[in-house]
Amino acid sequence: MTGRLGQALQIARVETVRHYRRQREHSWRSFSELFLVVTAALVVVGRVPVAGGALYPEPGAYYYAEAVAAGRPGAADAVRGFAGIAFVLVALVTILWTIKGQGWRERSDGLLTTLPIGAIVAGDAAAKAIKAGRFLSVAIVGGAAAFALGAGRPLGAVGVLVGAVGLVAVAVGAGYVVGLAGLAALRRWAVVREHRLLVGSPLAALYFGLFVGSRQAGAALGDLPIAWYADLALASIGGGDPLRAAGAVLGTPVALAGLWAVGTPLARRAWLVDPPAEPTDAEAEASGLLGLFDRLLAATCSRPTRAVAGALWRRALREPQALLYVLLPVVLLVSVGVEFARALPASVPALVAVYGAGAAGAGATLNPLGNEGRGLPATLTTPGSARHVVRGYLVSAALPGAGVASVLTVGVAAAASGSIVVVIGAGLLAVALAASLPAIALGIGTVLPEFDAIRPAENAGMTAPHVYAVVAYSTAIGTVGAPVLAGHYLAREGTAAAPSSAVVVAGTAATALVAMGLGALGYRRAVRTFETYLIGG
Numbered sequence: 001m002t003g004r005l006g007q008a009l010q011i012a013r014v015e016t017v018r019h020y021r022r023q024r025e026h027s028w029r030s031f032s033e034l035f036l037v038v039t040a041a042l043v044v045v046g047r048v049p050v051a052g053g054a055l056y057p058e059p060g061a062y063y064y065a066e067a068v069a070a071g072r073p074g075a076a077d078a079v080r081g082f083a084g085i086a087f088v089l090v091a092l093v094t095i096l097w098t099i100k101g102q103g104w105r106e107r108s109d110g111l112l113t114t115l116p117i118g119a120i121v122a123g124d125a126a127a128k129a130i131k132a133g134r135f136l137s138v139a140i141v142g143g144a145a146a147f148a149l150g151a152g153r154p155l156g157a158v159g160v161l162v163g164a165v166g167l168v169a170v171a172v173g174a175g176y177v178v179g180l181a182g183l184a185a186l187r188r189w190a191v192v193r194e195h196r197l198l199v200g201s202p203l204a205a206l207y208f209g210l211f212v213g214s215r216q217a218g219a220a221l222g223d224l225p226i227a228w229y230a231d232l233a234l235a236s237i238g239g240g241d242p243l244r245a246a247g248a249v250l251g252t253p254v255a256l257a258g259l260w261a262v263g264t265p266l267a268r269r270a271w272l273v274d275p276p277a278e279p280t281d282a283e284a285e286a287s288g289l290l291g292l293f294d295r296l297l298a299a300t301c302s303r304p305t306r307a308v309a310g311a312l313w314r315r316a317l318r319e320p321q322a323l324l325y326v327l328l329p330v331v332l333l334v335s336v337g338v339e340f341a342r343a344l345p346a347s348v349p350a351l352v353a354v355y356g357a358g359a360a361g362a363g364a365t366l367n368p369l370g371n372e373g374r375g376l377p378a379t380l381t382t383p384g385s386a387r388h389v390v391r392g393y394l395v396s397a398a399l400p401g402a403g404v405a406s407v408l409t410v411g412v413a414a415a416a417s418g419s420i421v422v423v424i425g426a427g428l429l430a431v432a433l434a435a436s437l438p439a440i441a442l443g444i445g446t447v448l449p450e451f452d453a454i455r456p457a458e459n460a461g462m463t464a465p466h467v468y469a470v471v472a473y474s475t476a477i478g479t480v481g482a483p484v485l486a487g488h489y490l491a492r493e494g495t496a497a498a499p500s501s502a503v504v505v506a507g508t509a510a511t512a513l514v515a516m517g518l519g520a521l522g523y524r525r526a527v528r529t530f531e532t533y534l535i536g537g
Contacts, residue, residue: 004116004118004119004122005122007115007116007119007123008119008120008122008123008126009123009126010123011111011115011119011120011122011123011124011126011127012123012124012126012127012130015123015124015127016127016130016131019127019131033134033135036135037134037135037136037137037138037139038138040135040136040138040139041138041139041142041143042060043058043060043139044060044061044139044140044142044143044146045060045061045062045139045142045143045146046058046059046060046061046062046063046064046146047059047060047062047063048060048062048146048149049062059078060143060146061142061143061144061146061147061150061160062146062147062149062150063150064078064079064082064147064150065146065147065148065149065150065151065156065237066150066151068151068234068237068239068240069150069151069152069153069237069238069239075239076230076234076239076240077219077222078218078222079230079233079234079240080218080221080222080223080227080228080230080231081217081218081219081221081222081227082218082230083163083167083222083226083227083228083229083230084217084218084220084221084222084224084226084227084230085217085218085221086167086171087167087170087171087221087226087227087229088171088217088221088226090132090136090167090168090171090172090175091171091172091174091175091178092175093132093175094128094132094171094172094174094175094176094179095175095176095178095179095182096179097128097131097175097179098128098175098176098178098179098180098182098183099179099182099183099186112271112272117264117267117268117271117272118260118264120267121176121180121260121263121264121267122260124176125172125173125176125260125263128172128176129168129169129172129173132168132171132172133168136164136168140160140161140164141161143160143164144156144157144158144160144161144164145157147159147160147233147237148160151237153236153237153238155236155237156233156236156237158236159232159233159234159235159236159237160233160236162232163229163230163231163232163233163248164229166229166232166248166249166252167226167229169252169256170226170252170255170256170259171226173255173256173259173260173263174255174259176259176263177259177262177263177266180263180266180267180270181266183270183271184266184269184270184273187269187270187273188269188273225247225251228244228245228247228248228251229248231244231245231248232245232248232249297309297310297395297399301391301392301395302388304385304388304392305388305391305392305395306392307392308388308389308391308392308393308396309392309393309395309396309399311392312364312371312392312393312396313396315364315371316363316364344485344488344489344492345416346416346417346488346491346492346504347484347485347488347489348412348416349409349412349413349416349417349422349426350426350429350481350484350485350488350508350511351481351485352405352408352409352412352430353405353409353426353429353430353433354433354477354480354481354484354511355477356401356404356405356408356409356430356433356434357401357402357405357430357433357434357436357437357438357515358433358437358473358477358480359401360397360398360400360401360402360404360405360434360437360438361397361401361437361438361439361440361441361473362441362465362470362473363397364393364396364397365393365394365396365397365438365439365441365442365445366441366444366445366465366469366470366473367445367449367450367463367464367465367466367469368389368390368393368442368445368446368449368526368530369445369446369449369451369529369530369533370445370449370450370451370463370465370466371463372389380530380533385530386527386530386531387527389530390442390523390526390527390530393438393442393526394435394438394439394442394523397438397441398434398435398438398439401434401437401438402430402431402434402435405430405431405433405434406427406430406431406434408430409426409427409429409430410423410426410427410430412426413425413426413427425505425508428512429484429508429511429512432512432515432516433480433511433512433515435519436480436512436515436516436518436519437476437477437480437515437519438519439518439519439520439522439523439526440473440476440480440515440518440519440521440522441473441476441522442522442523442525442526443518443521443522443523443524443525443526444469444472444473444476444522445465445466445469445526446525446526446529446530446533447469447525447529448465448466448468448469448472449466449469450463450464450465450466450469476518479514479518480511480514480515480518481511482511483507483508483510483511483514484504484507484508484510484511485507486507487503487504487505487506487507487508487510488504488507490503490507491503491504
């Protein structure tokens, strides 16, 4: 047992060092990690009174500790809800890490043939727990200090630290086991492999639903055992339920042992069992979403454009986790959108249209040069290929983006207003934005390409966009959405001389015109760049 524990610790150490070196190799990874660390710290610490106001507007550890110490009703339940949301978020991220890594089957270091599966499972899960701890370290330490200050009891910091360590450990273990189950399903069933995006979409919806509906989610999760870790912190300042706190302490090792027992056979299925043989008929018709998109391309695009778009979709299906980069601009702007939705409920359909179309343009279109990878020299030197390549990138984002954004926008508009005119207008706006914002992304991506992430041996999927490209594209989304949101604001305030409906229509039209104008400029810039780009120039 001691030898297996030592093997697991050695694996965790090596994997942690590898992760650290990968972070140092690529600037975009370091930036994304720093962004997540700072964001998590602000959310956990929350509003802290300082001279002239507060550092962060929303309540956090300081506020709730002060409320619990003062005996305010509902404060302890809010802390439990916060812990429940944190548990689910950590578990969801671990699921992504586990499935993204594809397990240890493809590793070339031979550990699967030299070490017990149980040791590898324990070491790999421990490495992911350390990785999660790195992201949350500032938030945990800052939250512990704020909790102790808010309650006026130094022991509160100890309670937060102990509870956070237990929560992260069990959440990572639970997410790791679910991720192994997902890997095993991907290997065993072809239908899961073919529709992996549809299978994974509920997880993404749950992830962002926790942000948007945090209050409702906290109320639901706060009564579950995963929120008992909050009672550890609450008990350290004289609040909470001592039985729940004891249950968290005693249940953590039991939960970890149970998760290890379940995860070991799942890992054996995911890493050692060969998948069923794939069909060898090269002429077999594509099925599922890919087949549907191929048929749409055949009806709307020329053969060269269709080849580029189809190749991009296949690369996305081969490495679907790369599509998570489409959420980066939305995450940067989500707080603004939530505040607008609360203040102006009538603007929700417009927000859905802007954000949906914005997400469509934040995938491969935000780094077209980098996504060409090893094929970039051939692309640049093929006569007449520039327009076909740019059109292929545009169609690959605009076609599914227009469908998804318009359906979501029409559904929200129908539920919010019931007016057929509003529904049609919202749908048309979504289609116009879904065609224009990917073109804007192409222009930005060719001005700010990212080549650091390209590795000759790992060119099957997508490459991440440049950090500055993400920031610039987020700014473009805000610029495009500003007129329609301003129209809704002026219509509600009644400060405009024109009727409120006319103001909203004018704002919507202005957003569409701005998007199409910037989209035309972005498209021309992308074509020009592909025609004149010099590698190393």
